[in-house]
Amino acid sequence: NTTVNNIIVSHSNGKKTATELVLTVDGEKESISLSPDDLVFVTNGSITESTTYGDNTHPAPQEHKAGASWDLWEKLADQDTEFGRPSKFYKNIPKANWVISATCTFTDDRVIPYIKKVTGKDPHSGSIVTSGPVSIKDSNWLLGISISRQPHFQQQKSNELIVWLYGLFSDQPGNYVHKKITDCSGEEICKEFLYHIGVPEEQIDSIAKSANSVPVNMPYITSYFMPRTEGDRPLVVPTGSQNLAFIGNFAETSRDTVFTTEYSVRTAMEAVYQLLDVDRGIPEVFASSFDLRTILDSVYYLNDQKSLQELPLNKIEKVGLDAFLKKIQGTYLEEILKEEKLI
Structure with a gap:
């Protein structure tokens, strides 16, 4: 029941020092004084902030506040331009965005053959089913599906x-459901999925009704992918910072790709090593x-596991x-192409 409302940062002789945490604890205002030896690590921004949930018969609510993580970053950015520009990431998100996801829990085995036909895997085999997300390219929503190894949760029956x-x-x-996904209940999203994997229309309603489908509205899930430029994200340890660091996917580090756990781990390592002067390298x-x-x-793999000769040329x-294949005969390049099953 604690919210960090602000972090007060003092500026002196080119040095930046976090001096106070401004908090709300159980509805009461509090503050914590900080010394230069107190280290403050800020996860600025959040793609799961202000998440709302629906159910089988109700869509996930679309109304929301910006949320505490974005508010905190805004207040930090007001104090120093080197702390980034949060509005670039959570304001003016385009309408054609990724905002809705849903979990569908099925007990009706009529869906199994259609999942097997699409994925090539028996979802109850105990192995990974989709090996990551699969996009349904004919879907107006560009619906994606992901089925992990079952059971996915320890409590799952x-x-x-x-x-x-x-x-x-x-x-x-x-x-199939002629509504925007944001306006759909869990059952309606489930129907759309069943339609696209080929379930006969006379069975769609009954299977969807028997499933437990939970729609989730994550208004900032697209934030990682918003256009940005240098300075929009703060450096992990801003120039001159004595005890303040930013960690997570909205902190700036070199060469890495957002939306990964590795990005969060690397920024955390970078923050700790710099502030504590640890002489240790970060995994490349x-x-x-x-x-x-x-x-x-x-x-x-992008060509459906076909060799070069099998492509529609x-x-x-x-x-x-x-001519190319004749030219590379007996070379290392031919060896690599064979290893990668392209010839």
């Missing part, structure tokens, strides 16, 4: 199957975009490919 859904376009009506980010093997492996492209 053996006859329960949990499917996670999300829509990337919140401004379009669905193909794997430069996959410059690794030929990774690029070729991606080409293989025109006559000129086939001639060019044949």
Whole structure:
């Protein structure tokens, strides 16, 4: 029952020092004085702030306040331009956004064959089913599905199957349920999913009604991906900071990609090592975009696990490919292409 409303930062001789925490504890205002030896780590911003929940028969409420994490960052940014520009991330989010997700818990096994047909996996086999998100490209919502290894939760019953859904376009009506995903109850989102995986329309309503589907509105889930420029996110340890650091995906660190646990871990390591003067390296980010093997492996999977010869090429492209393959015979490049199953 504690909210950090503000962190007072003093500025003197180019040094920045957090001197006070302004809090609300059980509804009462409090403050904590800080010394230069007290370390303050701020997770600025949040993609799960102001989350709301619906149920089978009600959509998740869309009205919300900005929330404490964004308010705190705004108050810090008011004190120093080096503390970033939070409004870039949580204000003016486009309407065609990712804001709604849902969990559907099925006990009706009629859905199993259709999931198996789409994923190639038996969801009750005990293995990972979708190996990550799968996008339904024909969906107006650009509906995505993700089915992890079942049971997903320790309390989950053996006859329960949990499917996670999300829509990337919140401004379009669905193909089966002709409403925007933001206006849909859990049951309606479930119906849209069942329609897209090929469940016969005469069975959709009864299966969706028997499932427990919980829609979730996360108004800032798109915030990581908003356009930004240098200075919009604060450095992990701002210039001159004596005891204040920012951690998480809204802190600026080099080369890493947001929306990962690794990003949060690296910024936390960076913050601790700098403020405590720890002489230790932070694990490097794997430069996959410059690794030929990774690029070729991606080409293989992006083309539905086909070799170069199996691609739908025109006559000129086939001639060019044949000449290329002849040219690389006996070389290391041919060896790599074989390893990555492209030839």
